[in-house]
Amino acid sequence: MTYAELVFVPSPGMGHLISMVEMAKLLIDREPQLSVTVLIMKLPFDSDFDSYANSLATSMDTARIRFVHLPRVNIDIEFSAGTFLTSFVEGNKPQVKRAVADIANSAGSNRQLGGLFLDMFCTTMIELADEIGVPSYVFFTSSAAFLGLMLHLQSLQDEQHLDITEFKDSATELDFPSFKNRLPAKVLPSVVLMKESVRTFLELARRMRATKGIVINTFDELEPHAVASLAGLGAPAVYPMGPLLNLNTKTKKKADGGRQGDGIMEWLDEQPPSSVVFLCFGSAGSFREDQVKEIAYALERSGHPFLWSLRRPPPKGKFELPSDCSDPAEVLPEGFLDRTASVGKVIGWAPQAAVLAHPAIGGFVSHCGWNSTLESVWYGVAVATWPIYAEQQFNAFELLVELGLAVEIKMDYRVNFQMESDVTVTADEIEGGIRKLMEEAGGDRRKKVKELGEKSRKALAEGGSSYLSLGCLIEDILSNMP
Incomplete structure (x- = not known):
């Protein structure tokens, strides 16, 4: 028997690494001929990503997934919109090349390099696979x-020479093959609306077309129209294999002795079923003080029990992730914590999957990151959309209009690369969204989300759509080994 070693190259984001590792677990659990090496590129600054990546090697209980931590590269990276990730990936390419070559050279007669799985932001590395003569796949x-949006915009740019940045601040609605509904230009991601980044970003889509296949963290039953549209957009073989989620999150202990990390689940245990609105905006989501106060006013006026993950923005001009507030009272309205002590809980970092799984949660005010979206579907929790950056505005539109799984707080809210916005969402808008989210118990939206949650589990089970897609991918990997 010939064993195939697969090399995974995730980009340096928690959601990217976690879902890629979950895919690796599925592959090796299903096929004994496969093993995986994950190459970890270190960010040029300390972050939770680095510490999480370091912990993975010790926490994994399999000998067939190993992690190689590449040395931190001292490269001059411009911390500006649309250029950081590209510069970072290009700067790391030489040592990724060396690591892949070492793996290829160390293969024996019964073990060989079977292919590269590249994160969607690392597709410029497909040339490394071509040089060695192994197939490359994209993990999306x-x-x-x-x-579908990326592939279509890239075609419009290359074939019709359309300047996509002209849609910035436009009220136009656009037709896209991957949606049944017309898409407002205002929810296009910032990266395609800026001249300094659009061509580089769409180059990623161009290169995806040259790979053997694209693994997508979704499942057929969630996005049937979008999945079916991809072949007509010139995509290679597509493998929907989701939802790929790490649901075993624990309540995180904090440096302050766990003051904010402890007690979350115990507090939820005391709340009635489906009564609590949970507010959480991802690992990079935070708001300035005036916006925090508007959220607080809305929560207090709504009267609903709440669990609020409140993070402090990074210092101005610093390229860092948000951190927990040492004293939330400093940024909240005076007396807010005392007035809401019987109905609400303000916390720092939240064990999101564990919270969404709790029967007390009745709704989720979310930034609409894709992993968070999949978690909300998995646990059957309806969402109120409040996107912040990346493709989250697009995800919010898909959840709200295309799939009918959400209500709106603000669909086109966005921040710049310094995580600042010139828009303040009012307490009235927030309160209205929360009331609509929480006061339609038994409504069609909640039923639809819960049905999709059941379908997401069936998709991964034997005979399900994602299970079958995984089988097709393994067959392709083994049949295309050099």
């Missing part, structure tokens, strides 16, 4: 609809 961490 967003939705099938967003892949």
Whole structure:
């Protein structure tokens, strides 16, 4: 028997790494001929990503997934919109090349390099696979609809020479093959609306077409129209294999002795079923003080029990992730914590999957990151959309209009690369969204989300759509080994 070693190259984001590792687990659990090496590119600054990546090697209980931490590259990276990730990936390409070559050279008569799996932001590395003579695959961490958007915009740019940046601040609605509904230009991701980044970003889509296949973190039953549209957009073989989620999150202990990390689940245990609105905006989501106060006013006026993950923005001009507030009272309205002590809980970091799984949760005010979207579907929790950056505005539109799984707080809210916005969402808008989310118990939207949650589990089970897609991918990998 010949064993195939697969090399995974995730980009340096928690959602990208976590879902890619979950895919690796599925592959090796299903096929004994496969093993995986994950190459970890270190960010040029300390972050939770680095510490999480370091912990993976010790927490994994399999000998067939190993992690190689590449040395941090001292490269001059411009911390500006649309250029950081590209510069980072290009700067790391030489040592990724060396690591892949070492793996290829160390293969024996019964073990050989079977292919590269590249994160959607690392597709410029397909040339490394071509040089060694192994197939390359893309791991796409967003939705099938967003892949369709990228492929379609790249065609418009290359074939019709359309300047996509002209849609910035436009009220135009656009037709896209991956959506049944017309898409407002205002929810296009910032990266395609800026001249300094659009061509580089769409180059990623151009290169995806040259790979053996694209693994997408979605499932057929969630996005049937979008998945079906991809072949007509010139995509290679597509493998919807989701939802790929790490649902075993624990309540995180904090450096302050766990003051904010402890007590979350115990507090939820005391709340009635489906009564609590959960507010959480991802690992990079935070708001300035005036916006925090508007959220607080809305929560207090709504009267619904709430669990609010409140993070402090990074210092101005610093390229860092948000951190927990040492004293939330400093940014909240005076007396807010005392007045809401019987109905609400303000926390820092939240064990999101564990919270969404709790029967007390009745709704989720979310930034609409794709992993968070899949978690909300898995646990059957309806969403109120409040996107912040990346493709989250697009995801919000898909959830709200295309799929009918959400209500709106603000669909086109966005921040710049310094995580600042010139828009303040009012307490009235927030309160209205929360009331609509929480006060339609038994409504069609909640039923639809819960049905999709059941379908997401069936998709991964034996005979399900994602299970069958995984089988097709393994067959392709083994039949295309050099």
